[in-house]
Amino acid sequence: MDRRSFLRTSALGGSAAAAATLAAPAYAQGQRTLTLVTTWGRGLAGVHDAAQRCADNITALTDGQLTIDLKAAGELVGAFEAFDAVTSGQADMYHGADYYFVGQHPGYAFFTAVPFGMTPQELINWYYHDGGHELHDELGQIFGLKSFLGGNTGAQAGGWFAKEITGPEDFNGLKFRMPGLGGKALGKLGASVQNLPGSEVYQxxxxxxxxxxEWIGPWADEKAGFQEITKIYYTAGFHEPGAGLSLATNRAVYDSLSPAHQKAIEVGAAEANQWNLAQFLTQNGAALKRLQGAGVQIKEFPDSVWDAFGEASQAVHDENLGDDLYKKIYDSAMASMKSSSAWIKTSSGAYTAQRDRVLG
Structure with missing residues (x-):
């Protein structure tokens, strides 16, 4: 090869190498601290634990290369300001219940819970294997977020009342705390619905x-102290049959991370999701017994109330189905729920009914 051919070949090779270098994503190097804001007051049973679990998981999985600085509600921004703080870049991540943010888009409700929606198992079936996460991501792209499920409270209780509920008319004029689409459904029954952060509910x-x-369930409700105020407790609710919690990262921040660190966020959130559900379900039975021992009356809503809940809930969905993305999420979630439920009911549902009959 003559000198000119060698130089020409070398130049082409150098240009190709440079182009390859320029095309590679530029990931931030070295240790980083990401600020995580939450919708939870520090120490709120279960929900704050889920946020802390996500933070600790990510730090451990990255061997300390990502340190998550957790700020509880009110320490940097208010509980309901977490979404805007992350989309604006004021914070890097939030942990919270996405149904707090139905004002940004009503489709966010599905990634916490919608009335007459999915149980925890049905939710993760949809989320991980039936298109749910992809829809969460599609919604997040609008707001510059990358989101994952990062906790689950299990089925939430119907709530605490000053007097017994005997019919749908008892909700007319009732001042009741309930977020999300469940709260909108109660509004259709005449309730004056309040959306308060958890740390403000007791007062x-x-x-x-x-x-x-309503808050969560026996364990978290006992920790909050609601039994000190009223003794009437409805343990089955229509509004949150399996409430998912989310860990969301500013998408520009997420994209700046290496694939290994992105995976650490995904895996850390998924582990916290399962861990948190087990935490609630482990604690609730013993807590319910303690509440009963303290004089709390355990109630169930009459069928007439359940029927009214159902009609009001469908009316809320119908109001939002004109939004194409909401309808896409709704159709996907309902189809997945129907499919999952059909098998669960005929397999584990039938088994547990027989187990309870045989073992007593």
């Missing part, structure tokens, strides 16, 4: 600012 109930509230 509102104690002061009479609200007549009743």
């Amino acid at each position: 509102a109930l104690a002061s009479g600012a609200i007549d009743g509230t």
Whole structure:
């Protein structure tokens, strides 16, 4: 090869190498601290634990290369300001219940819970294997977020009331705390619905600012102290049959991370999702017994109330189905729920019914 051919070949090779270098994503190097804001007051049973679990998982999985600085509600921004803080870049991540953000888009409700929606198992079936996560991602792209499920409270209780509910008319004029689309459904029954952060609920109930509230379930509710105020507790609710919690990262921040660190966020959130559900379900049975021992009356809504819940909930969905993305999410979630439920009911559902009959 003559000198000119060698130089020409070398130049082409150098240009190709340079182009390959320029085309590679530029990932931030070295240790980084990401600020995580939450919709939870520090120490709120279960929900704050889920946020902390996500943070600790990510730090451990990256061997400390990503340190997550968790700020509870009110420490950097308010509970309901977490979404905007992350989309604006004021914070890097949030952990919370996405149904707090139905004002940004009503489709966010599906990634926490919708009335007469999915149980925890049905939710993760949809999310991980039936298109749910892809739809969460499609929604997040609108707002510059990359989101994953990062916790689950299990089925939530119907709530605490100052007086017994005997029919749908008892909700007319009732001042009741309930977020998300469930709250909108109660509004259709005449309730004055309040959307309060968890850390503010006890004081509102104690002061009479609200007549009743739902929060989570026996363990978290006992920790919150609602049994000190009222003794009427409905343990089955229509509004959150399996409430998912989300870990969302500013998409520009997420894209700046290496694939290994992105995977650490995904895996850390998924582990926290399962861990948190087990935490709630492990604690709730013993807590319910303690509440009963303290004089709490365990109630179930009559069928007439359940029927009214159903009609109101469908009316709320119908109001949102004109939005193409909402309809896409709704259709996907309902189809997945129907499919999952059919098998669960005929397999484990039949088994547990027989187990309870045989073992007593």
